[in-house]
Every structure is written in structure tokens, then in C-alpha cells.
Amino acid sequence: MRHTITKLGLATVAITVSTIAIAQVPGVRAELAKAVAAPSRTPANAARDPARHPAQTLAFFGVKPTDTVVELIPGGGWYTEILAPYLGARGTYYAAGGWAKGLDGVKRLQAANPALYGKVKLAAFPAAAGEPVVPSGSADVVLTFRNIHNLRFAGVDRTQAAFAEMYRMLKPGGTLGIVEHRLPEARDAAAEEKSGYMKVSSVVQFATRAGFKVAARSEINANPKDKADYPGGVWTLPPTYQLKDVDRAKYAAIGESDRMTIRFVKPKR
DSSP: OHHHHHHHHHHHHHHHHHHHHHHTSTTOOHHHHHHHTOTTSOHHHHTTHHHHOHHHHHHHTTOOTTSEEEEESOTTTTTHHHHHHHHHTTSEEEEEEOTTTTTHHHHHHHHHOHHHHTTOEEEESSOOTTSOOOOTTOEEEEEEESOGGGGSGGGOOOHHHHHHHHHHHEEEEEEEEEEEEBOOTTSOGGGGGTSSOBOHHHHHHHHHHHTOEEEEEEOTTOOTTOOSOOTTGGGGSTTTOTTTTTTHHHHHHHOSOOEEEEEEEOOOO
């Protein structure tokens, strides 16, 4: 029994120390630091924090615990594990993705821990006729992480329509926060359809055509080691390692992709 108590005590100390360290980062709220350091997060997800900087990224986007936040295409729920508890008491969190299977990762979290994830609202994005959507003008913040390229695949460009949907969801003055794999500007734009990388200029153009204004840019998620020229696209790098064991040490040394981090705003009337 004493051994168990010691382990629990050490775990509590580790979580407390981690929370304090994150909270010391400029602009990071105590509630956000607590959510990032929470023991409820999947250990494999938390291990990616040094590459993805969730506390600094969400602080840069200005996400408050009282906000209505929409995360687009949440995948397995990497950010859901942070945003759901952060917004659970005073805010609202929507996970919006493909209605057939695109939200399965979030649904698994809800089934495993309804107390923590039961308040998460689900919506379709991009939405087909008859599917539930985020109400117009209801969101303070819309976020998407490493997903814009998904709208550009196979020459079927749904990107502009998707940005129009983001604009519709937001309140006037609301924030659109985008993190995306960054393609060097000198590269052929056709690479955006297959590599998983996007040019900053392309993302900005899609956003401004929809009506957004660029508010700020950050190099929080930059990685100068990433040259964006791999045989398997961005998925060659960790954590996917699409080439399996081929040159794995080389790609591990590069780390996760170089990423743009841009905060847009929907203008007030």
C-alpha cells in the first residue's frame, strides 16, 4: 500500500511541475496549462507536445476557457484531449468533421470517458445537405491543425468552399487559427495536391477570398530541418513514418514537419 501511495504521489508531483512549467510560458492561462498537463491525455499524444507546442499555439490563437470553439477535422482527437476539458466548465467545444467516419476518434473518446468528453458537440464539415452544422455566427474561434491539404487532394479543390464555411461559423471579430505543413514558396503549387504541404501564400489567398484578414503569424511550429521534399510526402516524417524502417533514423532526426501558424480574423461589420 505504501508503495502505491508513493507512486501516486510522484505522479501528482510530476503533473504539478509540468503544469507550473507550462503556466510560466507567456500568455498561457492557468486553465490551459492544467489541460495540457492533464493525466487524462493519451501518453503517446502528450509525447508529441515538444513538436506541436499546444499551450503556446492555443495561447497565440487567444483561446479562452469561456469561448465557443470549433475544431475542424479533429482526427483521432489529439487536440480534443486538451480542448474538451479546457472548455468543458464554461465554454463550448464543437468537433466538426466528415459525418460518416470523420468523427470516429472523438466518438471513441466520448465512449471511453463520457464524464470528460460527453459535452463535446458534433457537427459535419464539410457538410452535405441534411447533416448537422455549427450554427452561423456562433463561434468565437475556429481551429484546424494540419488539415488544409486534405481539401486539395487529387485535383478536387474544396478549399475555397471550406473557408466560406469557416467564415459562416464565426462571429464578427472571431478568430480562425490555422496550423499547416509549410511548402516553400518557390515550389510548384501542384505539390499541394499530393505532398501534404501547402504554401503560406495559398492559405492566405483562400482565407482572404473568403473575407478573412491576417491578424498575426507565428513561428511557434517552425522546423528549419524539414525540406518538404520526401518520396512519401509529409507522411515520411514522424509520427507517421510512411516508409517504415527505410531511413527511419534520418527522418526521426528531422522531426515533425515545418508548419505555418496563422491567426486570421473575421472583420467586424
